[in-house]
Amino acid sequence: MGAVTEQQTAPPPPNHRRRRLVPWTLLAIWIGILALAMSPAGKFGDAEQNRAVDYLPTNADSTQVAKIQDKLPGGETTDLVLVYHRDAGLTAADRSAAAAQVDEVAGAHDLTTKPEGIPSKDGTTLMYPVSTNEPGTDEEKRNEFVADVRDVVQGEGGLSAEVGGNGGMQADQSKVFDSLDGPLLYTTVAVVAVLLILIYRSPILWLIPLVAAGVANMISMAAAYGAHEWFGTTISGQSGGIMTILVFGAGTDYALLLVSRYREELRRIEKPYDAMRTALRGCGPAVLASSGTVAAGLFCLLAADLNSSRGMGPMGAIGVLSALLAMMTLLPALLVLAGRKAFWPLIPAYGSEPKQRRSIFAAMGSSAGRRPLAVLAGGAILLGTLALGTMNLPGSLKNEDSFTDKPESISATETLAAAYPSRSSQPIEVAAPTAKADAAVAKAQQVKGVESVERGRSGGGWTEIAVVAKDAPESAGETATIHALRESLDGDLGAYVGGASAQLIDLEDTNSRDTKVIVPLVLVSVLLILIALLRSIVAPLILVAAVVAVWGAALGIGGLVFEPVFGFEGADPGLPLLSFVFLVALGVDYGIFLMHRMRENGLAGQEPVPAALSALRTTGGVIASAGLVLAATFSVLMNMPLVFLVEMGFIIAVGVLLDTFLVRTYLVTSASVLLRRKLWWPGELSKEPAAAQPPPPAASAEREPATLR
Known part of the structure; x- marks a missing residue:
C-alpha cells in the first residue's frame, strides 16, 4: 500500500506539467493584453477623421489649398448652398420665407459674408451661398453647424428647402462613415458566425475562432490608435471599416487552416497539446507567409501619394498582424484547453480514421490530372474574356453619384443643376500669395469659362480667391476651366x-x-515571400500570374454589372489599385495553403502528380471554406450606403470566389500536374531522386544478428 500511495502522490512528469501550464499561461497573457487594450481601443472611433484633406493626394494643388485655408483667419471654411424650389414657380411668400430663414441662420452663426439670393432664370429656384469659419477643422462642429442650418431651412406647402454645397455633402459623408462602425462590425460577426456553424457543424467549435477574432479586432483598434497617437497615422471611416473586415476575414481563414490540421493530428496523436504543436509546425509556415504577403502588400500603400490609400496601408496591416497573433497563440490555447470535446458531436478520436468519401475536390483533381493542358487553356481563356469587361467600366465617380441613397446634399445639387444649367453652384477655390493676389484676380478674370472672381480672406502670406465658373460643377466645361486656371x-x-x-x-x-x-512594389514583395517559402521560382510566378488574372477578371465583371445592373454612374478612381492590392495579397493566401501542402507531400517522398492531387484533396475543403468566409466578409461592404464601398466589396468578393473555385482548384492544380518537377525549379524538389542502392550482401549479413538480438 505504501508503494501505491507513493506512486499516487508522485509529481506528474515535466511534459505533462508543460501541457497544462502553457495554454493557461497564454490565456493569462491574452487577458492582460486585452485589459490594457480596452482603453485605447475605446478611443479609436474618436480618432477617426473624414475631412477632405484626409483623403486627398499629399502634393496636389487642391490639397495645398485646403492646408492654406486651415491657416487663414478663422481656419477652414464650411460652404453651404441653401436651395428653395417650387415646380410651379416661387411665390412672393416663398421668397419672404426664404429670406427670413436665411436671416435667422445669419443671426445664429458668424458667416463670412452676408448671403445674397440668386434666382434662377425660370423663377422656380432661389439659392443662397452660405459660408462660415465657425467649425474650422473640427469635423464634429462642422456637422453640428450643418444640422443647425437644416433645422432652420424648412419648406412647406409645396416649397422644397434643402441644404447642399460642399459642406453639406461632407456632413452627409461623415454621417455615413459614423454609421459604419456598428453595423459593419455586427454584420461581419453575424456572417462569420453563421458560416462557421455551417462549416464545423458543431454547437461549440464555431465560437472559439470567433472569440479569437473578436479579441484580435480589439487589439487592432488599440494598436491603430497607438499608431495614430505616436506616428500620426490617419484613421478614417473607410480604413477603419476595411481593417475590421480584414481582421475577421483573414483571421477566420487562418483559423480554418489551423483547426483543419489540428483535427488531422488529433486522430494520430493522443494528447491535444502534442497534436497542436504538430499542427502549428505543419501549417505555421503557410500562415506566416500568408499573413506576410497581405501585410507586405498593404505596407506598399505607404508609397501612395493619395492620403486615403497611404493611411489604409498600415491600418490594414495592423489588422492582419493582429489576426495572425491571435490565431497562432490565443486560438491554439483555447482549443487545447477545450480538448476534443470542442469538436462535438464529430469528435476526432485518437487512432480513428476519417470517413472516406469522394469529395468534389477529388473529382476536380481527377479532371485536372487527366487533361491538365485543356483545363489550363480553358481557364485562361475564360479569365481573359471576363477581363475584357474592364473596357465597360463607367467613368470617374462624381460627388453627386457617390451615395447609394440620395441624401439631402445630393438632392440639392440635382435641383441646382436643373435650375442653373449655365452656372456653377460651388466656387473654384484659389490660394495665391498675398503680394500677388491682385495680379491673380486680374488673370483669373481673363480665363475662358470664368463667370466671376472675388477676393477673400488673407493671412499668413496667402489670400483666398473664389472663382465661379460658367459651367455646372464637375462638367467637362468646368474641368477645362480648372485646367486653364492652373x-x-x-x-x-x-x-x-x-x-x-x-x-x-x-x-x-x-x-x-x-x-x-x-x-x-506589391508584385515584387509578394514574389519574394513566395520564393522564400516555396524554395522555387516557377511556382511563385504561377501563383502571382494567377492572382493578377483573377483581378483582371473580377474588375471586368464589375464593368459588366456596375452601370447596367447596379445603376452606378461611375467607378471610384482608386478602385483598380485598392482591389489589386487586396486581391493579389489575399488571393495568394490560398495558393500558399495549396502549394505548401504540395511541397510537404513532395518532401515526404510523393511523386509530383500524386503530391498535387493529394494536396488538393486535403486542403480543398479548407480553401473553399476560407474563400467563402473571406468573400462573405467583404460582401458585407455591399450593404453600405457608399458606392465606392459597394464596388470594392463586389470586386473583392467575386475575385476571391473565382480564385477559390476556379484558379486554385483547377488552374493551379493543372499547372502543377503539367509541369511536374519543373514547378519547383531550382529547388530540391525539381531534381529526380537518386535511385536507392541495395546494401552489399556482407553488410546485410553483419546487421542480421544484431537485428535478431
Whole structure:
C-alpha cells in the first residue's frame, strides 16, 4: 500500500506539467493584453477623421489649398448652398420665407459674408451661398453647424428647402462613415458566425475562432490608435471599416487552416497539446507567409501619394498582424484547453480514421490530372474574356453619384443643376500669395469659362480667391476651366487651384500615378515571400500570374454589372489599385495553403502528380471554406450606403470566389500536374531522386544478428 500511495502522490512528469501550464499561461497573457487594450481601443472611433484633406493626394494643388485655408483667419471654411424650389414657380411668400430663414441662420452663426439670393432664370429656384469659419477643422462642429442650418431651412406647402454645397455633402459623408462602425462590425460577426456553424457543424467549435477574432479586432483598434497617437497615422471611416473586415476575414481563414490540421493530428496523436504543436509546425509556415504577403502588400500603400490609400496601408496591416497573433497563440490555447470535446458531436478520436468519401475536390483533381493542358487553356481563356469587361467600366465617380441613397446634399445639387444649367453652384477655390493676389484676380478674370472672381480672406502670406465658373460643377466645361486656371495662375504667380471639383481631378491623376508605382512594389514583395517559402521560382510566378488574372477578371465583371445592373454612374478612381492590392495579397493566401501542402507531400517522398492531387484533396475543403468566409466578409461592404464601398466589396468578393473555385482548384492544380518537377525549379524538389542502392550482401549479413538480438 505504501508503494501505491507513493506512486499516487508522485509529481506528474515535466511534459505533462508543460501541457497544462502553457495554454493557461497564454490565456493569462491574452487577458492582460486585452485589459490594457480596452482603453485605447475605446478611443479609436474618436480618432477617426473624414475631412477632405484626409483623403486627398499629399502634393496636389487642391490639397495645398485646403492646408492654406486651415491657416487663414478663422481656419477652414464650411460652404453651404441653401436651395428653395417650387415646380410651379416661387411665390412672393416663398421668397419672404426664404429670406427670413436665411436671416435667422445669419443671426445664429458668424458667416463670412452676408448671403445674397440668386434666382434662377425660370423663377422656380432661389439659392443662397452660405459660408462660415465657425467649425474650422473640427469635423464634429462642422456637422453640428450643418444640422443647425437644416433645422432652420424648412419648406412647406409645396416649397422644397434643402441644404447642399460642399459642406453639406461632407456632413452627409461623415454621417455615413459614423454609421459604419456598428453595423459593419455586427454584420461581419453575424456572417462569420453563421458560416462557421455551417462549416464545423458543431454547437461549440464555431465560437472559439470567433472569440479569437473578436479579441484580435480589439487589439487592432488599440494598436491603430497607438499608431495614430505616436506616428500620426490617419484613421478614417473607410480604413477603419476595411481593417475590421480584414481582421475577421483573414483571421477566420487562418483559423480554418489551423483547426483543419489540428483535427488531422488529433486522430494520430493522443494528447491535444502534442497534436497542436504538430499542427502549428505543419501549417505555421503557410500562415506566416500568408499573413506576410497581405501585410507586405498593404505596407506598399505607404508609397501612395493619395492620403486615403497611404493611411489604409498600415491600418490594414495592423489588422492582419493582429489576426495572425491571435490565431497562432490565443486560438491554439483555447482549443487545447477545450480538448476534443470542442469538436462535438464529430469528435476526432485518437487512432480513428476519417470517413472516406469522394469529395468534389477529388473529382476536380481527377479532371485536372487527366487533361491538365485543356483545363489550363480553358481557364485562361475564360479569365481573359471576363477581363475584357474592364473596357465597360463607367467613368470617374462624381460627388453627386457617390451615395447609394440620395441624401439631402445630393438632392440639392440635382435641383441646382436643373435650375442653373449655365452656372456653377460651388466656387473654384484659389490660394495665391498675398503680394500677388491682385495680379491673380486680374488673370483669373481673363480665363475662358470664368463667370466671376472675388477676393477673400488673407493671412499668413496667402489670400483666398473664389472663382465661379460658367459651367455646372464637375462638367467637362468646368474641368477645362480648372485646367486653364492652373495653367494661367501657376508659374510666376505661384497660386494653387482647388475646391471640390479640382479635388476629383487630382484624385484621378494621383490614382493613376500611384498605380504605376505600387503595383510593381506589391508584385515584387509578394514574389519574394513566395520564393522564400516555396524554395522555387516557377511556382511563385504561377501563383502571382494567377492572382493578377483573377483581378483582371473580377474588375471586368464589375464593368459588366456596375452601370447596367447596379445603376452606378461611375467607378471610384482608386478602385483598380485598392482591389489589386487586396486581391493579389489575399488571393495568394490560398495558393500558399495549396502549394505548401504540395511541397510537404513532395518532401515526404510523393511523386509530383500524386503530391498535387493529394494536396488538393486535403486542403480543398479548407480553401473553399476560407474563400467563402473571406468573400462573405467583404460582401458585407455591399450593404453600405457608399458606392465606392459597394464596388470594392463586389470586386473583392467575386475575385476571391473565382480564385477559390476556379484558379486554385483547377488552374493551379493543372499547372502543377503539367509541369511536374519543373514547378519547383531550382529547388530540391525539381531534381529526380537518386535511385536507392541495395546494401552489399556482407553488410546485410553483419546487421542480421544484431537485428535478431
